Amino acid sequence: MRTVTLEIASREKSSRRFLQAFKGEAQGEFISFDSPELLFKVISGKRWQLLKVMTGAGPMTIREAARRMERDVKAVHGDVQVLLKAGILQKTENGLLVFPFDAVHVDFMLRAA
Incomplete structure (x- = not known):
């Protein structure tokens, strides 16, 4: 089962993960956002519904x-155009849309100011 983690991560954390992966250490699959606001802007309610429909479903047309x-x-x-631009959805060689994951994990923490 392929799981992607949507996370809020600093540039430093993402760079650290990249360097560890470059050394051959498995990191998993992540899509990172700079802030919760950006995550919620890119993945609105309808776009989240779209991801739910596409999770594990294989390639399909709009x-x-x-x-x-x-x-x-x-x-x-x-919605597809926004998710493609963000790198969340992908296109196959024959132009179909795919979200190539079987599960989505969302990871971020809200702390007191």
């Missing part, structure tokens, strides 16, 4: 994703 979500294709297309 039209198929919209059908599964019971949403307008044009609206889903806009």
Whole structure:
């Protein structure tokens, strides 16, 4: 099972993980954001729903994703573009969309100011 972790991470933490991976140490799969605000801006409620529909589902068209979500294709297309730009969704060689993970883990901590 492939799991991706969505996390809030400083540039230093991401760089440290990169260096450890470069040394051959397994790090897992991460998509990092600079702040909780950015995470929630990129992955809004409808986009989270899109990820839920695509998790473990394999490659599909935007039209198929919209059908599964019971949403307008044009609206889903806009969400797909944001998630592609953020590196969360990917396109296959034949232009299908894929979220290549079977599970998503979200990791961040809110601390007192």
